[in-house]
Amino acid sequence: MAVLGRGVAKPEPDQRETPWRDHRVSEPTIPLRHPAITDRAENPDAGPPADAANLVSLHESIAALLASRGQYRQAYQHLRSALDLMSELSEPPQIPEQFRREVDRLRREHAEAHEQSIRDSLTASYNRRYLDQRLVDLVAEQGRADGLAVALVDLDWFKQVNDTFGHLVGDRVLQRVVELLQQGLPEGGFCARYGGEEFVLVLPGVDRLTAVDLAEAARARVESYAWSSLVLGLRVTVSVGLAHEPAVRVADDTPRAPERQLREADALLYTAKQSGRNAVAYLLDGKAHLAGAAAGRRAVTEPRTTAR
The missing domain is CATH 3.30.70.270 (Reverse transcriptase/Diguanylate cyclase domain)
Incomplete structure (x- = not known):
């Protein structure tokens, strides 16, 4: 430990190992608003970036996966995010037919799941x-x-x-x-x-x-x-x-x-x-x-x- 003037000791750097400080694990996240949208707003003449289109496709894929597990609320959130991205990246929004069919399918499955939850399986009367x-x-x-x-x-x-x-x-x-x-x-x-x-x-x-x-x-x-x-x-x-x-x-x-x-x-x-x-x-x-x-x-x- 070094000694300063008037007997004040200068503390030495902490040598204890803290490996976690340099190895933090960040959870993967999917942005609901891509940075390219901000760039698009600042430069409206630019065409839609490819990575934004990929993000839309990613949201659609996650929505399909969640729907297959019966997690309809989360699936709707991802579909809504994909739609928001598409509407902000194009004027007017060009929604693919496949995307429309996916939304309709999720709605039908949600309605069918709800109907099954309130019906008696044998008689089809309400439960x-x-x-x-x-x-x-x-x-x-x-x-x-x-x-x-x-x-x-x-x-x-x-x-x-x-x-x-x-x-x-x-x-x-x-x-x-x-x-x-x-x-x-x-x-x-x-x-x-x-x-x-x-x-x-x-x-x-x-x-x-x-x-x-x-x-x-x-x-x-x-x-x-x-x-x-x-x-x-x-x-x-x-x-x-x-x-x-x-x-x-x-x-x-x-x-x-x-x-x-x-x-x-x-x-x-x-x-x-x-x-x-x-x-x-x-x-x-x-x-x-x-x-x-x-x-x-x-x-x-x-x-x-x-x-x-």
């Missing part, structure tokens, strides 16, 4: 995920309509169908029941698989009487279908619990309204089952009733009490 999401939206929209009805549909004695005729026939029965349930739905209405052999009919913008008629018509279609055309001796019926909320009630307590309505439909489904099956049960003036031909039955089991 529970879509039901939960859509019910919340419908509840928020019903303030201006007549109300919202939810019908919980369960196949009667379906285990016996599987045990007697096999699961392949059971699958075909489920598919055909969905086709029958989806007929005659009001605008915005849909059918969703709730689980197993249970389905939900969502009927927006209808009053109580219309909802009962729609549910009873669906039940009758299932009962009257020629099930023997699938396999000799097959008979299928459904029981339905129908819960209707008027617009004023639906708009109140929005976050809990769908759950509350499904619980009421489930309780009324129990009523339909215990009252002989193959029936639609609904509430009128706080009392359970059966619709259609089942209305003449003497004993109607009251629904189980549900927390409101």
